Amino acid sequence: MTLLIRETADSDAPGAVAIVREVMPHMPITVSTFLHRRRTLPARARHLWLVAVEDGVVVGRGEAGLNWFAGTDTGFAAVAVARAARGRGIGAALYERLDEHLGALGVTRVLTMFYETPEGVAFAQQRGFREVRAEVPSVVDPREVHVALPAGLDVVPVRELPPEQIHAVDEAATRDMPMTEPAAAIPFEEWLDHVWEFPTFTRDGSIAIVDDERAVAVSLIFADPDSGRAVNAFTGTLAEFRGRGYAFAAKVGSIRWAAANGITRMATTNDETNAPMLAINRKLGYRPTGRLVECLRDGSG
Numbered sequence: 542m543t544l545l546i547r548e549t550a551d552s553d554a555p556g557a558v559a560i561v562r563e564v565m566p567h568m569p570i571t572v573s574t575f576l577h578r579r580r581t582l583p584a585r586a587r588h589l590w591l592v593a594v595e596d597g598v599v600v601g602r603g604e605a606g607l608n609w610f611a612g613t614d615t616g617f618a619a620v621a622v623a624r625a626a627r628g629r630g631i632g633a634a635l636y637e638r639l640d641e642h643l644g645a646l647g648v649t650r651v652l653t654m655f656y657e658t659p660e661g662v663a664f665a666q667q668r669g670f671r672e673v674r675a676e677v678p679s680v681v682d683p684r685e686v687h688v689a690l691p692a693g694l695d696v697v698p699v700r701e702l703p704p705e706q707i708h709a710v711d712e713a714a715t716r717d718m719p720m721t722e723p724a725a726a727i728p729f730e731e732w733l734d735h736v737w738e739f740p741t742f743t744r745d746g747s748i749a750i751v752d753d754e755r756a757v758a759v760s761l762i763f764a765d766p767d768s769g770r771a772v773n774a775f776t777g778t779l780a781e782f783r784g785r786g787y788a789f790a791a792k793v794g795s796i797r798w799a800a801a802n803g804i805t806r807m808a809t810t811n812d813e814t815n816a817p818m819l820a821i822n823r824k825l826g827y828r829p830t831g832r833l834v835e836c837l838r839d840g841s842g
Contacts (some may be wrong), residue, residue: 549590556599569765600626604633616648679827700744714777746821748794760791777817
């Protein structure tokens, strides 16, 4: 077989998406979301998209660039190879090209994240990466969640609110999430592309808790009814409204929507040190499905 490493074309999307679904089974990724992200990623990300092709078939993919959402000059890299094509050096060939790109950008501090496996950890360690943080991915069948919404709260789909309000909660609450790199402000117009206009973002299934005519807590959902998958990408509450059960109520509202709209597998991820949110997930019946590790490389690879 002849291996070709080249830049990604839009026509590669189906093959690339199939690989991502293998390595990130909790994500409801589709061809439309893959292409949307390619079109809307800010130019300052300096992004390189690669595929590995054998005899016309996409067997691996990789991407690297700057962490535009963190506001730092730290880079990131991600490599994935189809299960049937592993063990032939394809991941190493992809990573070499990505590392050259990051080097040309002057980046020496690089992050990556992947489902923890012995093979994945060994691959990362061989290239100078070390674990710095981890998340717990969990799933639930929303049809099996029978939890009542707390009484007395104004629980509404985000469709009923100005997107500026949802952006404000997202921006403020994100600051308090455990993360390796501090989050930078995402301009409203970029947030619209990144969240509000994202192909699988559901404005009906994403839920806000309203207090005094403004959103004070949100649960943001990306859903693909065709596959029956959804992911709770973010749940957060403004600091002054925490401790009142608003995050729990927002998540219950989104789970109810999912159960009524063909979703059979709803996923979420949380930093493994985020005890309050992990407790909420356990109460709702979420089951851990492994461990996502974030690894850092300082210095040249």
